[in-house]
Amino acid sequence: xxxxxxxxxxxxxxxxxxxxxxxxxxxxxxxxxxxxxxxxxxxxxxxxxxxxxxxxxxxxxxxxxxxxxxxxxxxxxxxxxxxxxxxxxxxxxxxxxxxxxxxxxxxxxxxxxxxxxxxxxxxxxxxxxxxxxxxxxxxxxxxxxxxxxxxxxxxxxxxxxxxxxxxxxxxxxxxxxxxxxxxxxxxxxxxxxxxxxxxxxxxxxxxxxxxxxxxxxxxxxxxxxxxxxxxxxxxxxxxxxxxxxxxxxxxxxxxxxxxxxxxxxxxxxxxxxxxxxxxxxxxxxxxxxxxxxxxxxxxxxxxxxxxxxxxxxxxxxxxxxxxxxxxxxxxxxxxxxxxxxxxxxxxxxxxxxxxxxxxxxxxxx
Amino acid sequence: xxxxxxxxxxxxxxxxxxxxxxxxxxxxxxxxxxxxxxxxxxxxxxxxxxxxxxxxxxxxxxxxxxxxxxxxxxxxxxxxxxxxxxxxxxxxxxxxxxxxxxxxxxxxxxxxxxxxxxxxxxxxxxxxxxxxxxxxxxxxx
Numbered sequence: 001x002x003x004x005x006x007x008x009x010x011x012x013x014x015x016x017x018x019x020x021x022x023x024x025x026x027x028x029x030x031x032x033x034x035x036x037x038x039x040x041x042x043x044x045x046x047x048x049x050x051x052x053x054x055x056x057x058x059x060x061x062x063x064x065x066x067x068x069x070x071x072x073x074x075x076x077x078x079x080x081x082x083x084x085x086x087x088x089x090x091x092x093x094x095x096x097x098x099x100x101x102x103x104x105x106x107x108x109x110x111x112x113x114x115x116x117x118x119x120x121x122x123x124x125x126x127x128x129x130x131x132x133x134x135x136x137x138x139x140x141x142x143x144x145x146x147x148x149x150x151x152x153x154x155x156x157x158x159x160x161x162x163x164x165x166x167x168x169x170x171x172x173x174x175x176x177x178x179x180x181x182x183x184x185x186x187x188x189x190x191x192x193x194x195x196x197x198x199x200x201x202x203x204x205x206x207x208x209x210x211x212x213x214x215x216x217x218x219x220x221x222x223x224x225x226x227x228x229x230x231x232x233x234x235x236x237x238x239x240x241x242x243x244x245x246x247x248x249x250x251x252x253x254x255x256x257x258x259x260x261x262x263x264x265x266x267x268x269x270x271x272x273x274x275x276x277x278x279x280x281x282x283x284x285x286x287x288x289x290x291x292x293x294x295x296x297x298x299x300x301x302x303x304x305x306x307x308x309x310x311x312x313x314x315x316x317x318x319x320x321x322x323x324x325x326x327x328x329x330x331x332x333x334x335x336x337x338x339x340x341x342x343x344x345x346x347x348x349x350x351x352x353x354x355x356x357x358x359x360x361x362x363x364x365x
Numbered sequence: 366x367x368x369x370x371x372x373x374x375x376x377x378x379x380x381x382x383x384x385x386x387x388x389x390x391x392x393x394x395x396x397x398x399x400x401x402x403x404x405x406x407x408x409x410x411x412x413x414x415x416x417x418x419x420x421x422x423x424x425x426x427x428x429x430x431x432x433x434x435x436x437x438x439x440x441x442x443x444x445x446x447x448x449x450x451x452x453x454x455x456x457x458x459x460x461x462x463x464x465x466x467x468x469x470x471x472x473x474x475x476x477x478x479x480x481x482x483x484x485x486x487x488x489x490x491x492x493x494x495x496x497x498x499x500x501x502x503x504x505x506x
């Protein structure tokens with residue numbers, strides 16, 4: 001019987017299959033796959049074979065479903081699932097031939113059928129759970145956004161009511177709360193719209209003069225710098241520097257870097273912005289005095305909902321979307337640590353040839 | 366501009382400590398409560414709140430839950446565990462979606478009251494004034 005053969009030669013089969021998985025070129029096996037994946041696949045196959053011999057089709061499906069869920073939990077990809085089953089099956093066939101095991105053709109047919117069933121069941125469940133998880137993350141993200149919007153609207157309402165009731169002057173600090181809340185609401189909505197455009201692939205790349213983009217960013221950031229007590233210095237950008245990008249997305253990414261730099265720089269510190277041209281690229285650098293970045297956190301900064309410091313204002317979505325946006329425009333965002341002092345975020349985009357002069361029109365953002 | 370009324374406790378103004386990491390929230394609570402005649406003190410994190418209470422104890426604390434570093438539950442728990450501060454009533458303020466869980470955690474930390482964000486003026490004043498009335502016999506509006 002094939003099941004007995006598998007159970008008797010379990011260790012040898014695991015060693016052989018593990019060797020096949022380890023030597024596989026693509027998809028590359030992971031450490032976890034090598035350590036615990038192969039025994040898991042072998043056991044699943046033995047269980048499926050045993051159930052098949054008793055014609056328990058329903059139970060066999062349930063077993064494969066459980067297996068699919070277990071694989072997803074362990075971080076397997078669909079390709080790994082398919083290949084690992086194949087490697088285990090090959091190991092069984094080879095060893096059976098070498099040992100001239102008394103396994104009938106029918107049993108090998110059953111083995112193949114079980115392999116198909118196990119792969120189909122595991123992959124189906126795997127896909128279902130992955131979709132469910134993505135939908136859950138999306139719902140959670142919408143919830144955070146709605147929550148943040150509601151809080152900001154409520155703050156603006158309370159402040160407005162105080163002014164309307166004559167309990168606060170029109171031009172004082174309460175009016176500033178209304179203004180900050182409205183700015184934040186606008187930023188949240190803009191960011192969501194950018195995200196929708198990125199998701200739907202409807203970005204519009206066209207040549208943009210970087211000096212105009214930087215002038216616009218400076219005007220907005222100057223107000224914020226004053227509020228944070230931070231000195232903002234923006235080096236002049238030459239008028240002939242252009243990049244091909246979606247104006248709204250690039251302006252949003254620059255604004256996001258500036259906003260973060262001002263937020264995390266201590267009061268009395270400074271934020272410096274400069275535009276460089278390096279080997280056919282345009283690099284927009286935003287240098288802050290945040291105190292430096294922990295080495296292990298640099299990549300995490302770009303994750304969705306990551307917060308960089310103690311100041312939790314904002315959704316934590318900024319860098320994540322900015323990176324996606326700049327990437328969609330053919331560029332990259334990277335960060336360089338200035339240990340103990342701060343860090344430099346850089347947006348790098350390919351430089352494009354200057355377009356014909358168009359006079360002093362307003363910035364297309 | 367109208368003139369705010371006053372609230373007193375045995376001849377001195379009633380004092381509230383507002384603990385919130387969001388500046389706008391602190392300023393708004395200051396405005397609303399100040400207008401009702403309360404003296405409002407503020408702290409922007411848990412450490413500052415503990416220091417403020419230790420140096421000059423307020424009559425009531427409005428305590429935000431979600432703060433960087435020490436959260437509101439931890440602050441409440443420390444204040445309630447200290448014989449010199451355990452009598453100060455604490456109202457937990459939270460924007461957490463699961464308000465039942467927040468209430469339960471606030472209660473176990475020793476808080477006496479609960480307010481959900483976003484805060485509306487009427488609920489805030491109702492809860493704060495009720496807390497003063499039930500805690501301090503000398504409280505006068």
